[in-house]
Amino acid sequence: MNGIVIIGAGESGTRAAFALRETGFTGCVTLVGTEPHLPYERPPLSKPLDGAVQMKPICGAEALEAADIGYLQGVSASQFDADTRSVTLSDGRTLVYDKLLLATGARPRRLNCPGAERALDFRTYTDAAAIFACAEAGKRVAIIGGGLIGMELAAVLRGKGIAVSVIEMAPRPLGRAVPARFATRLHARHQNEGVVFHLGQGIAEITDDAIVLADGVAVPADIVVAAIGVQPDIALAEAAGLATGNGILTDGHLRTSDPNIYAAGDCAAVAQPGGGHMRFESWRNARSQAETAARNLAGSQETFMAIPWFWSDQYDLGLQVAGLPHPDHQSVTRQLDGGELEFYLDGGRLVAAAGLGLGNSLAKDIKLAEMLIAAGVSPDPAALADASVNLKALLKSARAA
Template identity: 75%
Template sequence: MNGIVIIGAGESGTRAAFALREAGYCGSVTLIGAEPHLPYERPPLSKTVNGAVQMKLICAADALEAAGIAYLKGLSASKLDTGAGTVGLSDGRVLHYEKLLLATGARPRRLTCPGAAHAFGFRTHADAEAIFSRVAPGSNVAIIGAGLIGMELAAVLRRKGVAVSVIEAAPRPLGRAVPARFAERLHTRHAAEGVRFYLDRGVAAISDDGVILTDGSLVHADLVVSAIGVLPDIALAEAAGLATGNGILTDTCLRTSAPNVFAAGDCAAVAEPSGGHVRYESWRNARTQAETAARNMTGAAETFRALPWFWSDQYDLGLQVAGLPQPAHQIVLRSVAEGELEFYLDDGRLVAAAGLGIGNGLARDIKLAEMLIAANISPEPATLSDPGVNLKTLLKSARAA
């Protein structure tokens, strides 16, 4: 047997390597990472400490060694031959595999306007160091994209005394993933902190002076950051003939269209029982899919089921969203001392929840809401909106029923 090869040493690939050992797999495990570092977490990159970019390691070198995981850093996979069961590496080596996990993640969406090369990306530790080493109090930064990454970066830069302009083609910030009420509150907070917004306008070009918008105006900037989202990294899978779409298509057990090849994390588009495929971009999803894929590679047949969840910290505000809120859902608002909660009902059934409050004050409520969603309950809206009704008590009642 040739063991298991994992392509991608981010959150998903690294967690999968350890999960294989936890599942009792005794064969060789090889983890391939394109960056020259030990595996690290991406969320802390925007949260500098004493001016320095953090590198929060997923694991230490001795943990990899103790688990018998061969970590090949600074290398990428250049060719996948699923018929031969081989992976060609960028240094010319060819690895044979018994089973393979594609955890290639996502890559930043690129600007296509003239001067796009002047914009910095914000995805890796090297990107973060390049940006923060070039900013200082009083400097001007233009961020293209008002999604979660762009808005989080704006908050960090404002706290450093940097003048920030945010440019967004949509009519409002955070329009894709964040519930409208909370998106508006975060927008208002950023404006109060001094962030200048240029909404409903595209980028015509990037010059030495800043960003030229499609209406002809110029947003002056010493530094331009592109934060316009990511695309699943499917190039290797496509070249190998695997089924792809908005990601590498898998079944509910995370198996791809090729024998003995699985996919997990930001690159994977997982089959839904109701039809179609869904791809999630979140830290928790990367971990959960990794663990499921690892167990299935060792012989299990687990269906991937997990409630989508993400968080965002902006200034002193903490946002958490569990499930997939939709405009058609009935929204039930609960105001509490720590902030506001929204519950989302679909035909009376609780399917999602979101909260915005100071720091991590609503984390317990969101966790309880996740458990209530998993319990498949159909609560009375008045019960959810009443802050005097303890969610833990509601959960106990649901479980007893």
């Protein structure tokens, strides 16, 4: 038995290694990680403490040793051969496997304008450390990209008294994943905090001290950060001949076009019941897919069925979204003391919910909404809108029915 090799020691790969042990798998487990650190969580990177970037380990060296997980730190996989079931590492070593898990994650999208090399990425601990080491009072930071990562970074920098500009090609920030009403509220909050927005603008050039927009306007910048999203890291899979698209294509069991190879996390595009493949980029998804993949690597035939969920903290506001809201869905709003919820119905069935409020005040409501979504209920819209109607009571009634 050659055991299981996992390429990628981020949230998904590391969680899968431990989940294999939790399933009772006793064979060899080898985890290959490119970065020169113990595996760590990415969400805290945008939330420094006392000006220092947080390195929050997923696990310690003792836990890896206790679980008998071989962690190859600071090396990468340069290629793998599905026929010989072997992985060639960057240091020249070769690993052989019975089963392989690709948890290669995603890499930042690249700018293609003149001066693009001046922009800093914001993906790894090293990236975050470089940004916060330079960002200090009196500096001017321009963030290219008004998505969740860019807006979270803007909020943190404004909290440090740093001048921030956000440049976004779309007509409004947070347009891809955040419901419109909450995107509008967060945009307004950033403006009130002093963030300057340049919307509907492309980049002509990045110079030593400015970003020149497509319309010729120069946005002063001592530091430029590129936060224009990520692309699934599928280079290894493509080179090995696996089926790929917007990610490494898998079936519902997270199995790739090779029956001995699975994929999980940001790199995986999972087959959907209605057809097509979907890729989910979130911390929880990385964990959920890892656990499903681990059980299937160990011999199960479990279908990945988790409900998408993500959160974002900006200033004192907390956003949470469960499910996949769509503009065509019927929406129902519930006003609460700490914020508001928005529910989304498709043909009467609850399919998504979102909340924006102070801190973590709506976390319990979103959790209950997520459970209602999982139960497949078709609640009365009036009951969803009525804050006096307890969501827990709705769930209890649905389960009884």
